[in-house]
Amino acid sequence: MRGGHGLARVAVVVRAGAAPLWWLGVLAAGIGLLPGGLTGRRIGVLTGAALFLLAAAAVATARRRRYTALAASAARAGKHDVLQDRAVTARNWRRAHRWWLLLAFLAALGTSFALPAAGGMLLAGCGAGLRLKAAWLGRRERADEVLLWVRVDWLRAGAARPTGKQVKAFRSTGIAAGDAAPGGTRRKTAVPGGTRRKTPALV
Incomplete structure (x- = not known):
């Protein structure tokens, strides 16, 4: 890559676990909700709402x-850096966390015998929180008119966490770079020239 790095959108990494x-x-x-549980459905749902x-x-x-x-300390992406597609970033995160997702689902089901629906609502609340965090990042990106990126190799070293200890800094590009809009959502219109830009620092 002639000194460049693969870069993944920070907001896309955050959103990847939301769905x-x-x-x-x-x-x-x-x-x-099917089993009555030890506490009954009403208490389980009320507890679940609070946990959500x-x-x-x-x-x-x-x-x-x-x-x-x-x-705040993000450096401009270099011309040899390669921007990872949104779908690839999301798939990599979900692949790295697939067993954790399965264990969390099974744990949520297990709690239903004590508090019906509460575990599932807690899990859904975590997903909603990730969506809210990505939206917050999107507002920041729009305000600063930059998109935030993180090195792919640092994500691999830290279980796909964009703020892990191994992440030394973010990179930034112009607002039109890549195939994801601010906040990590899909772009409604295509970006001219495609998503694999050779000179993201100039975008």
């Missing part, structure tokens, strides 16, 4: 100071 956690949580909550709100708030606000510090 699987949400849908696994919804599924676990639905199945969890707490989890969403905790995940959405966790490590914001670290994200802010890395974003």
